[in-house]
Amino acid sequence: MASSDVNTRDDRISRISSSIRVIPDFPKPGILFQDITTLLLDPTAFQDTIDLFVERYKDRNINVVAGVEARGFIFGPPIALAIGAKFVPMRKPKKLPGEVISEEYTLEYGTDKIEMHVGAVQPGERAVVVDDLIATGGTLKAAVRLLERVGVDVVECACVIELPELKGRDKLGDKSLFVLVSST
Template structure:
């Protein structure tokens, strides 16, 4: 699976892409930050984003949407509500009350961890992991591991933006998981 362009005769993908903003050298020199905040300020583009994901998953027997902190929390809940699935937040350490399970993972600049409530997943749950962007794929792979350790089957990962040069899609393929994205990253700064 690749970007949504081929399945969008209404031009929603181009509207989403034009609503995104690229900020050069943020949060550090050399990074072309793919900013979704301008998408959120555009009700039509934001709705189109949610609608495209809902259209993809509404008839796929998905029982849970897992959103990765923090921007996965923006897109995941409305998708879950629209398809009749539960929403599970995957959070950074020490943010969830009660008993949690954890998954540590390595990033290009260190390590991190995702946590989820014990009991949030039922054995056999069909899951989609949602985030705003896939770069190297490390966070999505950690989410897959965490959900599958708890008994879910991750059907797919879904992101608004993909940075193809960082090869996250290939890393997900090693996990045997497909990726659905709406747009590829823009390399030029935008002025929004």
């Protein structure tokens, strides 16, 4: 893996990249699964990951860190705490109690939805959407649309890993995407 949006001379990037295990043919033949559980087992690489995101967002007046289920829940809360923002979970359907707002998006075969609590964010707040990986970009695009529908300014999407061959970045249109590691 090679770095995408961060200075490749930064030792932290090589540490993060080398801590991500690639598992061939999972969950099906032909897939090279990017396993972040090995990154989480390495406290230094995990801290480096959080630090790089915090350094990027600490002075950008971010009020909301929206984490996409499920692995965005791992990276989002420590980033939110470090920059003084609230963490908003973006969940799969029927996982949040109470009133929710949802956004449907297209999958390879069918559709899915992403939801958040009504009132979790306010018009005019500034958000970053966090997930572990961007592949085709459908989930991130839905998260951005959901936040923007209620008047939030989505400053950027942030992922640990990008699979550029799947062109997920293109689905985000003019929305900025910050990634630490690009699988090539």
